Amino acid sequence: MNIFVCVKQVPDTETKVTPNGDGSYIETSSIKWIMNPYDEFAVEQALLHKAANAGSTVTVVRVGGAKDTEALRTALAMGADEAILVDSADNLDSYMTAKAIKGAIEKSGKTPDLILAGKQAIDDDCLQVPQVLAQMMELPSVSVVVGFEGEGSNLTLKREVEGGAIEVYNVSGPVVVACNKGLNTPRYASLPGIMKAKKKPLTTLSLGDVGVSDEDQRIKYSDFQLPPEKPAGKKFDATDEGAQASVVAEVVGLLRTEAKVI
């Protein structure tokens, strides 16, 4: 089977984010990058499926800057066979990203039997690329997947829906599967894995190579700003038992009129 995994490289969750000079994106010069945590579930699932289906290969695809390649290297160190990088800005919109991934998969010369991705990236939280990609490639897609069973292309996927209910899908591939937390426990990249990863093929393509141009841009980012600083919380003194009823009334009133949460 030809298994593809889409991975995104995102700022480490502990990063202090600041807007860049022209406000078109965040300042990336001193950012520590990690693989998007939801994509780790996708890589792990790909490796599990590869192990269960002899002769399979796992190819990871990433669209983003070529300066740091942590996400792809991590995926290779975990056990993926090869990697494709589409060299571009780090904040392409979802449409361009999906189109670039589609182009990269086609360019690889392999017909995909299964495409895995994280359900969302934790930086822009768009939750779009897997579905857009599936649409472009005319494939079915299942998102928020927490259960994955089956052999080869015949899969039973469990999907989490609001309220904690589970939907079960029987799919025959090729299919795009967007993974959620709880699907599996991603393995560590072992040290021998890290040493082997540098010998694995990593192909770099340009946006032009995968058929993406400026005309594909659907969203133009501008005016990135930090959220306004939180004002200090209000304190209410309810130590005097006699005054408690009125304090409670005041708090409830403010929650209604000022905070507008009830």
Added chain:
Amino acid sequence: MINFDYSQEQKEIREMAMKFAKNEMQPVASEFDESGEFPTEIIKKAWELGLVNTCIPEEYGGTGFTTVDSVIISECLSYGCMGMNTGIMANDLALLPIVIGGNDEQKKKFLTPFTEEYKIASFCLTEPGNGSDAAGIKTTIKEDGDHYVVNGQKMWITNAGFADLFVLYGTSDPELKHKGISAIVIDPKTDGIEIGAPEKKMGHKCSDTRAVTFNNVKVPKENMLGNPGDGWKIAMKTLDHSRPLVAASAVGGAQCALDHSVAYAKERNQFKVPISNHQAIQFIISNMSMKVEASRLLVTKSAWQLDQGQSNTKMASYAKAFAADSCMEICTDAVQVFGGYGYSKEYPVEKLMRDAKLIQIYEGTSQIQRLVIAKEIFTRS
């Protein structure tokens, strides 16, 4: 040409080892400190990921790490728990004499199994009456027909209760001092070996430390590393390799104490502001941070020299003494930053302070390191 950057691969090794330390070791460190239980499952998991036995060369099944790679790993694992890392490092300490002094056959026989399955090793040098004065070893290795016979007692042997292999230093004749010392590989299951009860210690409680007694223990001749009398040379070379690792473990413990202190200083309020706003705390934390970085640079240089084929004896002693002493100071200061909470077992820094102390003692005390440095200064220049 100077370059202070880790290679891309070293960054990844660091990332991965730190992730392991933070996810697998740190959350249970105080639990193991409390119980004193040997962390078999954790070390096994570390072994599966290639974090243990980093000294084994590629041709014998190892990963082929440089010494710089190894100190990165030691620092990270020690960040997770200094005590657990002692157990992990003790394997390298025991296997290094084989890497350094063993012939091809011995390396295949003794090293390769450690890459194929989870195994534990012990380095048996120290004796009840001989610590710093290592050349005063009293344990004897005497030739007897087609084998050797070992007699004597060893003390403070790390991993002894779990070991699958011992590397023991003994002498053919105590009068010969260092010229009589040999290193030999021993199967801990051999008749005549008595393994003592675990020692009760101030820190590193989950590392297994015991006395081991050898009563007429027969060892095959082919287990001798190098020639009889090569032991001292092998031991000294082993220390050149292992001191950077131990010094790195001091850096890991110190970095952990620093990180806890910075986080706590930002959230603890006194006089209506976080204590990180107080200059008194800022000065303590700045000093901690300086010492961590200086220690790390010394450790890295001492490892790098070895990788370059240069003599690193002096640098390794600089690193060991400076990093261990700094770690003790930093962990003591961390308790100070935490104040009363720092003294409580509910918070992580009192354990760090107890663990730090041992690093000034084992693998050559801070005083012995200064003797080594002085010897290098006065006899080599």
